[in-house]
Amino acid sequence: MSEREEFLVWLQSEFVRAERAMFNGDDGPRRAIWSQDEPVSVLGAWRNAANRAELVEAFEVLSTSFSDCADYAFDLIAFNVLGEMAYTVGYERVSASIDGEPRTFTLRATQVYRRERDGWRIVHRHADKVAGS
Incomplete structure (x- = not known):
């Protein structure tokens, strides 16, 4: 299996x-799939x-707003693996409740990954809500 194929398996599973x-x-x-090592960063749709x-605080706060995920899909537009680094660009399509209210929305997301001793870990995320979703 090539590095690109291995990365896609990790992406589509973990x-x-x-x-x-x-x-x-x-x-x-x-939190577990994010790097423990600095630098890490998020420019998020709801929190930075x-x-x-x-990052840990942002994820803890955000998770209290979400519940009842009925659907999640990551539509991958582009990606590459370059040695110990990788990136993805795609759309996250989500149906979940936010503060108890069912919602369906799409996030445009770009992420950067680093291969570490225990596998691929995210080091940067930029996401924003697609207008009208």
Whole structure:
């Protein structure tokens, strides 16, 4: 299996499971796929973070808003693996409750990953809500 294929397997399994858990109110799996090592950063649709402590706080706060994830899909537009680094660009399509109100929305997301001793870890995320979703 090539590096690109291995990365896609990880993305379609661990990453998707972690995001679905987040939209069900559990931020633990999402925190687990993020790097423990600085630098890490988020420019998010709802919260920003510039280091690991801010990232953990942002995920904890956000997860309390989400519940009842009925659907999560990551539509990958582009990606590449370059040695120990990778990136993805795509749309996250989500149906979940936010503060108890069912919603369906789409996020445009770009992420940067670093291969670490225990596998792929996210080091940066930029996401924004697609207008009209």
